[in-house]
Amino acid sequence: xxxxxxxxxxxxxxxxxxxxxxxxxxxxxxxxxxxxxxxxxxxxxxxxxxxxxxxxxxxxxxxxxxxxxxxxxxxxxxxxxxxxxxxxxxxxxxxxxxxxxxxxxxxxxxxxxxxxxxxxxxxxxxxxxxxxxxxxxxxxxxxxxxxxxxxxxxxxxxxxxxxxxxxxxxxxxxxxxxxxxxxxxxxxxxxxxxxxxxxxxxxxxxxxxxxxxxxxxxxxxxxxxxxxxxxxxxxxxxxxxxxxxxxx
Amino acid sequence: xxxxxxxxxxxxxxxxxxxxxxxxxxxxxxxxxxxxxxxxxxxxxxxxxxxxxxxxxxxxxxxxxxxxxxxxxxxxxxxxxxxxxxxxxxxxxxxxxxxxxxxxxxxxxxxxxxxxxxxxxxxxxxxxxxxxxxxxxxxxxxxxxxxxxxxxxxxxxxxxxxxxxxxxxxxxxxxxxxxxxxxxxxxxxxxxxxxxxxxxxxxxxxxxxxxxxxxxxxxxxxxxxxxxxxxxxxxxxxxxxxxxxxxx
Numbered sequence: 249x250x251x252x253x254x255x256x257x258x259x260x261x262x263x264x265x266x267x268x269x270x271x272x273x274x275x276x277x278x279x280x281x282x283x284x285x286x287x288x289x290x291x292x293x294x295x296x297x298x299x300x301x302x303x304x305x306x307x308x309x310x311x312x313x314x315x316x317x318x319x320x321x322x323x324x325x326x327x328x329x330x331x332x333x334x335x336x337x338x339x340x341x342x343x344x345x346x347x348x349x350x351x352x353x354x355x356x357x358x359x360x361x362x363x364x365x366x367x368x369x370x371x372x373x374x375x376x377x378x379x380x381x382x383x384x385x386x387x388x389x390x391x392x393x394x395x396x397x398x399x400x401x402x403x404x405x406x407x408x409x410x411x412x413x414x415x416x417x418x419x420x421x422x423x424x425x426x427x428x429x430x431x432x433x434x435x436x437x438x439x440x441x442x443x444x445x446x447x448x449x450x451x452x453x454x455x456x457x458x459x460x461x462x463x464x465x466x467x468x469x470x471x472x473x474x475x476x477x478x479x480x481x482x483x484x485x486x487x488x489x490x491x492x493x494x495x496x
Numbered sequence: 497x498x499x500x501x502x503x504x505x506x507x508x509x510x511x512x513x514x515x516x517x518x519x520x521x522x523x524x525x526x527x528x529x530x531x532x533x534x535x536x537x538x539x540x541x542x543x544x545x546x547x548x549x550x551x552x553x554x555x556x557x558x559x560x561x562x563x564x565x566x567x568x569x570x571x572x573x574x575x576x577x578x579x580x581x582x583x584x585x586x587x588x589x590x591x592x593x594x595x596x597x598x599x600x601x602x603x604x605x606x607x608x609x610x611x612x613x614x615x616x617x618x619x620x621x622x623x624x625x626x627x628x629x630x631x632x633x634x635x636x637x638x639x640x641x642x643x644x645x646x647x648x649x650x651x652x653x654x655x656x657x658x659x660x661x662x663x664x665x666x667x668x669x670x671x672x673x674x675x676x677x678x679x680x681x682x683x684x685x686x687x688x689x690x691x692x693x694x695x696x697x698x699x700x701x702x703x704x705x706x707x708x709x710x711x712x713x714x715x716x717x718x719x720x721x722x723x724x725x726x727x728x729x730x731x732x733x734x735x736x737x738x739x740x741x742x743x744x
Contacts, residue, residue: 278641421590
């Protein structure tokens with residue numbers, strides 16, 4: 249069963265290798281997309297190599313909408329985006345993947361149907377296919393080396409769809425099963441070290457002792473310690489004292 | 497020769513299949529990155545399968561820095577990012593690829609050396625390797641289907657590096673070899689159609705003629721026509737008139 253998440257259809261036009269169809273399905277499903285359409289796959293359909301490659305994303309292949317001719321594959325869509333390296337002399341908006349998926353998300357939210365079309369592995373889309381699209385998506389690659397394969401192109405567009413519509417957490421700190429230490433715990437740690445190191449004769453010469461103590465206290469505060477870290481640092485010091493006392 | 501563009505090094509730690517090393521090189525070079533480091537590749541180095549897969553990006557393999565042990569591979573770096581699906585209980589910042597490459601770009605611009613490390617295909621990085629990193633990059637994939645392979649992970653991080661540092665044009669209109677029509681040209685086109693269609697008896701009934709003329713004029717203005725489009729639309733109408741006059 250397809251997800252009920254509104255989303256663009258990804259249309260593979262005359263794909264050649266079954267493996268690439270399977271890899272494209274995986275790339276889509278990595279970012280939650282599951283509406284694939286296929287126009288005249290070269291080696292027929294269904295395709296064993298596609299299924300073998302798709303593994304966990306095989307459902308997308310089973311549910312893929314198969315069309316004989318390209319116009320049928322986008323007949324129900326109000327906005328069609330063609331992925332192609334070069335605009336090839338047609339007057340047409342050329343969008344970055346980011347901008348294209350932002351527009352697609354807005355149109356889909358407004359109830360429109362959007363398709364993204366991908367050409368066959370070697371030749372790419374025909375000019376007459378591109379002419380039926382509303383805009384072109386061009387991935388901004390190294391002009392001296394543009395070698396994205398079909399599944400990679402699908403991956404990058406699907407990634408941008410997720411970026412534009414998903415709730416991406418840009419930065420968080422995983423702390424495992426422990427919480428951050430509070431200031432009182434950091435103070436107690438600093439006191440423990442200061443007192444023990446004082447007895448050990450660490451703060452020497454005496455003229456520098458005060459600034460050494462400030463620097464050490466500053467280090468603990470700067471470190472963003474968890475409660476587990478604080479326990480470990482106490483333990484280290486206690487063990488050093490025990491070792492000294494054992495005298496071996 | 498490496499490019500002189502300041503950039504992060506991409507470190508593949510114990511990569512297994514030569515093909516994946518080659519595919520990673522291609523993925524990097526697609527986005528202008530060419531500093532690869534390799535830690536103990538399983539099948540030795542150099543690797544024929546890696547070279548065969550890298551094709552146009554083979555230079556990256558020739559220039560790759562080979563290390564026996566992981567710590568050597570990042571010894572000169574002030575900031576190390578580890579790509580991994582899950583933080584696995586270590587207290588560590590977890591960044592989106594976007595945020596990670598923004599931070600990397602800022603640090604590199606300030607003269608720091610940054611590495612991004614990628615684990616072996618199946619097992620991923622060891623916890624003790626992740627512990628040496630300053631932060632984790634986690635690609636926000638479908639939680640029900642996270643199946644990015646090594647080269648795809650490299651591709652997405654390299655793409656984000658380009659997005660954060662390149663000059664991405666988000667929207668432009670390619671017009672081929674023609675320019676946009678100016679208002680006077682659109683007016684002349686509208687006049688041509690209005691006058692000819694008036695003679696042809698198109699604006700009927702007379703009570704609706706004025707609003708039909710306004711709607712037609714509005715259509716031309718809305719279409720964002722090039723000068724070549726305008727010439728073609730004039731030509732269509734002239735030819736229809738000629739055809740009528742021929743009377744065949």
